[in-house]
Amino acid sequence: QVQLVESGGDVVQPGKSLRLSCVASGFTFSSFTIHWARQAPGKGLQWVAVISSDGSYKYYTESVKGRFTVSRDNSINTVFLEMNNVRPEDTALYYCAKGGMIPQDAWHDRWGQGTLVAVSS
């Protein structure tokens, strides 16, 4: 069955860095886009970033551009989210989610359980 497992969440000070990982299984990982979304405590969902199946294109929500970088290693079925210069407003549960085979099919048909990032001094 399709499974996505996030890890790497932690308590981090403002201005520091953190790397999240998402390990996938149960589908042909190298054929699908992967998205990152986040949910602040008690709030709604915010899309964060997407990476294409081969890693050739990456897009980000405006508030993380220049600070976050998404990448993937198809040899180990893993997507990463490198978070630099984190801010208190980045505090959230971060989910990775499976997208479609083509970029326009950007609904998320499977989600991981999330990993918690707390930015605090």
Place this chain on the structure above:
Amino acid sequence: DILLTQSPALVSVSPGEKVTLSCRASQRVSNNVAWYHQKPGQSPRLLVYGASTRASGIPRRFSGTGSGTEFTLTISSLESEDFGVYFCQQYNDWVSVTFGGGTTVDFK
């Protein structure tokens, strides 16, 4: 970014009742809308994509309609496991996907 406005913010219903949730987009998004259900402490679950196509394993009581800027998710007969928060999502602008603020469905 395309803004999605969901209404109502909260609806209180009893099992067996019909529920209609709305999602309005700030600009036309064709039929590129998905709906998700999230229970407390769980990840979101895809219900509908393409505005009206049920995802795999989703019961027939869930139906989505709409195109352009107005979208609706209807639950024909609410069951106990359907309580929680429902989010719509637009992916017409797939390089800047956005979600609505959510509608909470709880017990009357």
